[in-house]
Amino acid sequence: SHKFWDTQPVVRDIKDELEKGVQALQIASGKEGAAEKTSGYIKEQTVEGIRKEPYPLPAGFEWCVLDVNDAEQLDMMYNLLNRNYVEDDDNMFRFDYSRDFLKWAVCPPGYKVDLHLAVRAQKTGKLFGVITAIPQAMMVEGVKVEMVEINFLCVHKKLRSKRLAPVLIKEITRRVNLTGVFSAVYTAGVVLPGSIGCARYYHRSLQFKKLVEVGFTRVPSNQTMATAVKLNRVPSQPVTNGFRAMEERDVVGAHKLLMDYLANFKVYPFLTVDEFRHWILPKNKVVNSYVSTSADGTVENMCSFYHLPSSCVKHPTHSHIFAAYSYYNVATTVPLKQLMNDCLGQAKAEGQDVFNALNVMENDKFLHDLRFGMGDGNLNYYLFNWKCPDVQPEEIGLVLL
Template identity: 45%
Template sequence: MAESQQTAGSALQTVVDSDSEAEDTINTPEDSPEASTDAPAKKKKKKSKKSKVAAALGMDKGKITEEKVDTILDNNPALKSEVAGMTPEQKQQIVKNANLEELLTGMSLSANQKDMASHKFWSTQPVPRLGEAKADREKQADGPIKDVTPEQVPKTAAPLPEGYEWVELDLLDDKELQETFELLNNHYVEDDKAMFRFSYSKTFLDWALKAPGWRKVWHVGVRAQGKSRLLVASIFGIPTKLRVRDKLVDVVEINYLCIHKKLRSKRLAPVLIKEITRRCNLEGIYQAIYTGGTVLPTPVSTCRYFHRPLQWLKLYEVGFSPLPPKTTPARMVQRNKVPEKVSTAGWREMQEKDVDGVMQLLSKYLKRFQLVQDFTREEVEHWFLNRQQDPEERVIWTFVVESKDNGSITDFASFYNLESTIIGGVKHNKIKAAYSYYYATSTGLDSGEAGLKERVTSLMSDCLVEAKKAGFDVFNALTLLDNPLCLEDLKFGAGDGFLHYYLYNWRTAQIAGGIDQKMLASADFRGGTGMVML
């Protein structure tokens, strides 16, 4: 699939692409060993398992056949796409040089083949180091990696290359909002094959960047000096409160780091990251959360994208979805049909009167997860209520289920609109994509998850119905929250895109992202990531 582009909210996506200043590593959840008080025996068992895998791949003797390379690549879509044009010998060399644990993550490995000495930027930042043992991370208490002394935070920004200057972007100004829209739509995240690019509407940016408590000082831009005053780079931060396991942390959510394609050689990405860090530190915020489709040091969690076609034929025509072997377009259209009506009794659109009920339900539901946003009432109102009168400008769809007995909100579900431009499209120029956002249910919360799978499946199915009714082409979902319970039943297909979560200046053990060691959706690996990033 061409869906590897679908990594919404990839704040640092362009760091590697434009500056090659980031080391690449990934740690994924390991199979939990059986309970035992015999530590040496446990260690021996783990070593034996790893050696068996190595032997099965032929890596224990430094040999690996072409057939085994193909097997590895079939289970590693990101890497398979990356080495597609290489000779069999080159593929063998890439796999042979890779670390065994990296091979088992399903991640792209090309950046790991680069000279690590050139990856200077991330080695200077308060993030877990490349190669830092997971066991060591788990032994350390959760908390800041580096203590920041407010008095030592620089009061002025670092200099930019000659001809450019720092600016604060005023998104209340229609002209500056338009400039931000043009920068992102022309120069932000594309898929690996340059077929699709995210198309952020001005309404979407207004919604995403002006959440409660937003500060203009964290809307950072770089302009060309002189007559043009062209906006050539941006990075944004919005404040939020994050719960990491049992600790509440004030953080800034970093997003939309974008650099004009003609300026990628200027190495602006690290400068932008340092500047937003400085500005956050001046406001007394020393931690951040960000996501990316590229592996950097070091993800706290990794989720995988899944896709449910709603207009399969269109997706096929633009190269987004393939035609599986031994089938026909007509059969695929039939296979991907969704019901015409929702099935959940009491289902309706969210209204102003539902804000308190949704907040209470969401807060209770998210207690089951380890990495979540701690929502305020104002944030629930902002993120979930549709304020748009023009249906063409609508960003968020939220639905609630109201109890007939007492009028309480027993469930809610939501999705948002983020289109992608089809680069060089002829018959179609846009893909209208719905992204699963937050949902919550009271079912199973007090009864050991009894009925939870069926309820989540029903809620997600009704979202598919609503998205199809609203004209969407595809419905995208990550393996976060309880999504692994319903993806297969609702005919979602695994994409080749992954979304990595990162914490800046905060150390914690790895958090499950709904996928197992083979990078497949797994209900056994739920309960970790419960935060949806735009």
């Protein structure tokens, strides 16, 4: 019942598929216990075999690329997303990625303008759809695979349910394939074919009263507003010795700390030092990162969060909730819980109303004790054209923006 996804190189139902595979192998080899190889391309392709012409668009629309270093084009992308991108299940909040954030998110080392793809009206130039791809090598069960990360798929509300999304996906796939890359990774709140795992969102209130006012959270029935506010206080000074903002001099050491740590997971990004610098070094109102080091400057602990506010779609007085999202965290000389409590304090000091985290990596170790509550949203992880058995959230070492 997926007219588009049934035609794509994704694993339809992993359990189904594995059963079929095992049965087929058993029949073919005439012996039991043989298992299908679980990594590799679903569909083998070469650049030569890729279609040379862009896919056709409905009459009146044309392809264009977005140069986000041009203020006007960045504005167009920002406005399309700000008005039409992801909302929660009750349409109360909508992601409001800032312009600086968007620039950072789509321009890592090696990015290609050609993969910042949009659909516009021929006459007016107005944007109606967007999708982006950025290069990122991924480690999947010990195998390094060149991939792209897909993000910011958006179709204007006025053009929904007209099958424009499959055209955007096919065209970005074609353009990525022409660069010699045949696999992709992405996340989505919705369930689609190709899912390799599912994580949960958790939320830690930092400005409890405001979050109640906007309907993001409620006062528990066994608490008053005053007790709830008290319970959600965070330390204004970090407890971890030498805790400070990450700087350029920390990059090489923090990169090694993170990559050694990520090797514990089944799926994680293979970051070069330059990519690490791009994604983790602090950028005002975009990403914050902190370290603590030994006396000789060896990075022993790091934590980070990115800034993703949401517009309050219907609220008369509050226009936004300011949210920090847990990013990459590694604790080697202090408990992870302590490091993350310090991180909560920093997020609050940075003006954030809520701190969000997924139950990926070792986050389960601190979510309960640091007073995070389970949200109503899921995050499904997907691979396009790469086989991978199901992974549990704690086996995922990847956070996408």
